[in-house]
Amino acid sequence: MIKTEGIVLNEIRYKETSKILNIYTKELGKVTVMAQGAFRPKSSLMASTQSFTLSEFYLKKGRNFYYINNSDVLDSYYSIRENMERMIYGFYILELIEKSTPFEEENERIFLLLKKGLKILSELDRDFLKFVAAYEVKFISFLGYRPYLNRCVNCNKEIKSDMKFSSINGGLLCEECYSIDLSAKSVDSLFVKGLNDLLYSSLDSLDDVNIFNTTLKSIHDVLLNYILLNIERKEFKSLNILNSIGEF
């Protein structure tokens, strides 16, 4: 029996009354869990098996799944569901983890980032893009792909004027190195400063970070491309919803 905090990433119904969940846990990383009888009236698992919910789980390992023996809800982050933007960005940060982390590989920094991210998102009323961009750059850094922003990632020279961001190489390219990645995207010094500020500011002090909206959009676009390339995916379904309602 393993006792661990965990956050439900997604849930699908299984047979009449059960659910299969992906949970990101503090002790085990991402695990697939069978919640037997979660749909039964008065089931004690009803609350703890909903997406976003943080609980203390008592898990038992079976052949194909973990099984929930017991659970105590710590925070449902319910207010994420009360606002459209919170909910879409919330599903996005769940999807980020779901699609980019291997099963049963513990990463406490990722767990704590998710937990803090949901807490802050549940109270957020504005500056959603700034929050998301900060979350993205921290997330990809904690996965081991922190972008190289101080010098040219290829020749290590200091960059004085024009530069591009290369997703393939994971950082900035100076003008002389443009030819090593023709898909690199032109960026400017505001982009680099903004990205550094987002990377090194805590998620709960983003009010102190000032970035123009056009720069934020460009940071988000570059990070999204960089993340998708590194995790070998084409898209995030949760962001398609935003595109379809014209928020991006």
Ligand SMILES: [Zn+2]
């Ligand atoms: Zn260079």
